Structure formats: structure tokens, C-alpha cells
Amino acid sequence: MKPRRGVALITALWLVVAIAIVALQFSIDARDRRSLGLNASDRGMQRALASGALKLVQAKLDYAIRISQQNRGNQMLRSSDPWLGIDSLYSGTYPVDSQPVYVQATDLGMKLNINQLSEDELKTFFGFVLNDYVLADQLAQSIMDWTDVDEIARLHGAEKDDYMKAGLLALPANGPFRDVEDLLNVKGMTPAIYAAVSPYLTTLGAGLVNLNTAPTAVMKVLPGMTDQMLTTILGLRSQGQRITSIGEVMQAANRGRPRAQGVQQAQQQQQFATRASILSNEVLLTIVSRKGPQSQPTRVQAIVSRANAQVSISWQQW
16 A cells, blocks of 8 residues: 555656646746737837827927918018927927937938948048048048949959958948948948048938038038138028028129139039038938836837928838
């Protein structure tokens, strides 16, 4: 009898252990599923909050345009830009359904779209910012080699073979930059150089430069830009005046020049006008929402554009 009782006891203990293990596994699975469910719920709520903030800021931008149009009879309002100073006016924390959502607004007219710059424009930009025109030439050629589709390196540039010989992990994309940070993969680019140039660059937008807000390093790249034109623009801005037309800049810059240069001036003005603007036409909104301190934040970027009095979202990415 005793051996049988011992076997029965051991069997019972093993059964209890097995049940406990199964129960523990069910508990772990339930906890994991609950965690996944809560995370999915938080993500859904955060997306809704970010979408709400986007619509709220878009409505504020649209309202500013409409008010400006309604008051266009007033000379002062007619010459103003309702989106001027957008970085400070529209950036901040917005309450959406009693939840704080952070919004960063950026005037894309203050930046250069690096995917739209020519080799000469890249040289001008890097040369001005870095004050080293030999290095500027090397960087410009390496960037052009990174984006072009061929495998033929420029004299001071670099293609796939050069990257492999240098032991670099990233190879030329043979296409446009997806993000400004991709510049760090270009041969010759260092963290220090990137820190100096990246604030002026973007990969988004139509590439129009806002003469009323763009920094000197950005305006310097515009085709047809001269030192006299740049001085005129900066002089007007330092006096608190807005530039109301491209022609205003050209007339001021060409004042005192011989009339014989008229044809050349007209061509220069036309070339300049294709890349310059006097308004903030595109606003990049970067929106970050978080349901709780333990939640992974949700981030959305969108470009709000205007054409005349029409305001719309021209690009959006989660």
C-alpha cells in the first residue's frame, strides 16, 4: 500500500505543478495580450490626438489667410503676410481633448531643398557657410555623385568603389535624399560640417525661398542673387520693412546701373523670380502626441500649403 500511496502522492504533486505551469503560462499570455491591447489603444488615441492637432493648426492657418483677405482694402494689411513669423506664432503645446500635443511649425521658405540644388549652388552654399571653397567643391561633387544614377565619379567626388575602398558602410543611393540626416553618409561629410549646414537644409517642399524670412546662407544660393541685392534685402528687413515684390528688390539693386544692361537685368530678374518668394507659402508641421509617460510617442509631419486663398495639406507622413 505504501509504495502505491507514494506514487499517487508524486503523481498528484506533478499534476499540481503542471496545472500551476499552465496557469502561469495563461497568466503571462493574458498579460502580454493586455499589454499589446493597451499599447494599440494608446497608439490609436495618440494618432487621433495628432490628427486633431493637425486639423486645429490647419484651421488657424486658414483663418489667418481669410482674415487677411477680408481686410485686403487696408494698405498695411495688404502688404503683410499673415503667416509671417509662423515658427513662433504657431509652435507650442495645443490641448486636444484635454491632452497636450506638441506642434513645431517651420516656414519651409527659410530652407533649401537639397534635392533641388545644382552643383554650382551647392558649392556656393557650402563655401559661404564653411568659408572653405576647396572643401565646398569636394562636398558638392560628392553629393552630386551620391544622387546621380551613374557610377562615374567626378574629379573630386566619390562613387560606390570609393566608398568601399574607404571602408564606409553606406553606399551612394543613386537617388534623392530621403532625409537631411542622410548627408552624414556622404564621403567627406563630418558631424561638425553637418551641424553647421543642416539647419539650412530640408528634403521637403517646392524650394521657394522667402525673402522676408530666409537667412543669408539660404538667399545667397538663389540664381541671379548679387551682393547688392542681398544688401538691399537685409537693409529693408533690418528697418522692419517687408519686401512686397521681387521687382522691388531688383529695382533697388539695379539703381544707378547703366540702362544698357536692361536685357541682362530682365533675364536675371526672371531667373531670380522662379526661385524666390515674398510670402510663407509652405509650412512644415511636426506634431508629437503621447498618451502617458510610458507610451511610445506618435509623430506625424505634414506640409500645409497655400495657393492664393486656398489652404490645404499637400504632404503628410506618420
